[in-house]
Amino acid sequence: MVAFGFDNSYARLPERFHARLPPTPVAAPKLIKVNAALARFLGLDPSLLASDEGVAMLAGNRVPEGAEPLAMAYAGHQFGNWVPQLGDGRAILLGELRGGDGVRYDVQLKGSGPTPFSRNGDGRAALGPVLREFIVSEAMHALGVPTTRTLAAVTTGEEIWRQEGMLPGAVLTRVSRSHVRVGTFEYFGNHDDVDGVKVLADYVMARLYPDVDGYAGLLEAVIGRTAKLIAQWQLIGFIHGVMNTDNTSIAGETIDYGPCAFMDAYDPQTVFSSIDHGGRYAYINQPRIAHWNLVRFAQALLPLLADGEEAQIKVAQAIINRYPAMFEAAYFAGLRAKFGFAEAREGDLELIAPFLKHMADGRADFTLAFRRLSDSAEDAASDTALGALFDNDAAVQAWLPKWRERLAVEETVSAAERADSMRAVNPALIPRNHRIEQAIQAAQRTGDLAPFETLMKVLSAPYVDQPEFAAYANPPKPDERVLQTFCGT
Numbered sequence: 034m035v036a037f038g039f040d041n042s043y044a045r046l047p048e049r050f051h052a053r054l055p056p057t058p059v060a061a062p063k064l065i066k067v068n069a070a071l072a073r074f075l076g077l078d079p080s081l082l083a084s085d086e087g088v089a090m091l092a093g094n095r096v097p098e099g100a101e102p103l104a105m106a107y108a109g110h111q112f113g114n115w116v117p118q119l120g121d122g123r124a125i126l127l128g129e130l131r132g133g134d135g136v137r138y139d140v141q142l143k144g145s146g147p148t149p150f151s152r153n154g155d156g157r158a159a160l161g162p163v164l165r166e167f168i169v170s171e172a173m174h175a176l177g178v179p180t181t182r183t184l185a186a187v188t189t190g191e192e193i194w195r196q197e198g199m200l201p202g203a204v205l206t207r208v209s210r211s212h213v214r215v216g217t218f219e220y221f222g223n224h225d226d227v228d229g230v231k232v233l234a235d236y237v238m239a240r241l242y243p244d245v246d247g248y249a250g251l252l253e254a255v256i257g258r259t260a261k262l263i264a265q266w267q268l269i270g271f272i273h274g275v276m277n278t279d280n281t282s283i284a285g286e287t288i289d290y291g292p293c294a295f296m297d298a299y300d301p302q303t304v305f306s307s308i309d310h311g312g313r314y315a316y317i318n319q320p321r322i323a324h325w326n327l328v329r330f331a332q333a334l335l336p337l338l339a340d341g342e343e344a345q346i347k348v349a350q351a352i353i354n355r356y357p358a359m360f361e362a363a364y365f366a367g368l369r370a371k372f373g374f375a376e377a378r379e380g381d382l383e384l385i386a387p388f389l390k391h392m393a394d395g396r397a398d399f400t401l402a403f404r405r406l407s408d409s410a411e412d413a414a415s416d417t418a419l420g421a422l423f424d425n426d427a428a429v430q431a432w433l434p435k436w437r438e439r440l441a442v443e444e445t446v447s448a449a450e451r452a453d454s455m456r457a458v459n460p461a462l463i464p465r466n467h468r469i470e471q472a473i474q475a476a477q478r479t480g481d482l483a484p485f486e487t488l489m490k491v492l493s494a495p496y497v498d499q500p501e502f503a504a505y506a507n508p509p510k511p512d513e514r515v516l517q518t519f520c521g522t
């Protein structure tokens with residue numbers, strides 16, 4: 034039997050933190066893919082994982098030695114509404130492993146069968162959403178955005194029922210610095226379980242924030258990491274789709290890839306999720322929704338922050354009020370880098386704002402516009418290609434001289450250096466929604482995994498122009514556009 038070097042700290046927490054149960058076996062597991070590099074990083078042998086025995090474990094048919102399988106308890110606010118009992122309804126934490134960086138990582142099966150937290154769900158995941166999570170989470174990692182990772186995926190040989198019809202089932206192995214969410218804190222907070230909140234906070238501090246000072250320090254650190262994370266989302270056009278508090282990581286990672294997608298044409302109001310009717314989780318709303326979610330975290334932490342309600346609220350308020358400035362600092366620094374400004378100067382935002390407006394008015398592709406702008410930093414001959422992305426080419430051409438004037442102020446930076454530094458933050462390749470759909474359709478209809486594999490390969494180097502895969506950089510043609518992404522739950 035394959036032995037993992039598990040050391041399961043979450044399983045040692047009090048029993049009310051989780052429900053212990055093994056994954057539910059499936060009919061006929063078959064490997065989709067092992068993420069070999071991540072496996073090695075976690076000290077696992079990729080070929081063992083791909084063996085019959087390995088696949089049986091990845092499907093939940095066999096529990097690896099040293100695992101202490103459990104479903105985590107949590108609650109959460111979904112679309113603003115309080116739900117007192119959520120929890121892992123279709124996921125099982127197998128255990129924790131040390132990565133090559135010495136950090137402890139959760140290894141969790143997702144789609145591994147019902148748990149006491151399943152409510153009316155079947156505990157399963159469909160192949161499409163599993164492939165989507167595999168593609169997008171690994172693309173986010175390659176883009177440099179903190180995220181849960183995907184170690185492997187298998188099909189189950191079973192069909193599951195979803196609103197689209199009967200679909201092939203799959204199980205994804207998710208790896209995270211910790212699956213504790215804002216909703217985990219809310220769960221104990223809502224039960225007035227101050228001891229539970231304290232045990233959880235101490236756990237999180239020891240594991241994720243060893244250097245912070247006290248519970249106020251924890252609150253501040255989580256807010257800081259989240260502010261940076263959301264700034265990174267905004268800077269690459271990532272839309273999470275379901276930013277509920279149960280999908281908001283305390284580790285500051287992107288977690289729970291459901292109806293997520295990247296923007297093609299720049300439109301701040303973009304929404305993808307088929308269940309997000311009010312546009313609550315539109316691109317432009319993400320920073321303030323994160324703030325709202327962090328207030329829920331602060332609320333759960335209140336009893337630990339001071340003695341007496343008034344003092345507690347005062348401490349929490351002072352910290353939470355710093356979020357907008359933290360977000361803006363990260364976001365504006367990132368924006369400056371996207372525009373090729375090495376230093377912050379007065380007037381930068383006044384120069385950046387009209388470009389964004391021209392993008393929105395001219396329906397320019399968000400990713401390509403910044404990639405072409407990087408080319409224009411090196412050579413004005415590229416201005417034509419840049420302008421061609423905009424319906425309002427003239428507006429962009431009129432803006433460019435002002436931008437060049439600003440670049441010229443930083444005279445020690447050569448044009449080539451500047452362009453390279455811009456290309457290091459303005460990706461050429463993102464997981465375009467239509468490409469993901471094509472990969473899913475091929476896998477679902479005929480079992481053809483080639484488009485999935487190609488996409489994974491292309492997206493592993495998103496900041497490098499890959500001429501042989503030039504078509505993957507392009508936005509969808511009108512008939513390829515995907516307007517909505519289903520939750521797939």
Ligand code: AMP
Nearest residue numbers: 119120121122123151154155156157522
């Ligand atoms: P999500 O919207 O995917 O973050 O899920 C919200 C809650 O629903 C979590 O508690 C999940 O564990 C649960 N859930 C989602 N899909 C299923 C399913 N197919 N079966 C059981 N529980 C589910």
Ligand code: MG
Nearest residue numbers: 279280288289
């Ligand atoms: Mg979730």
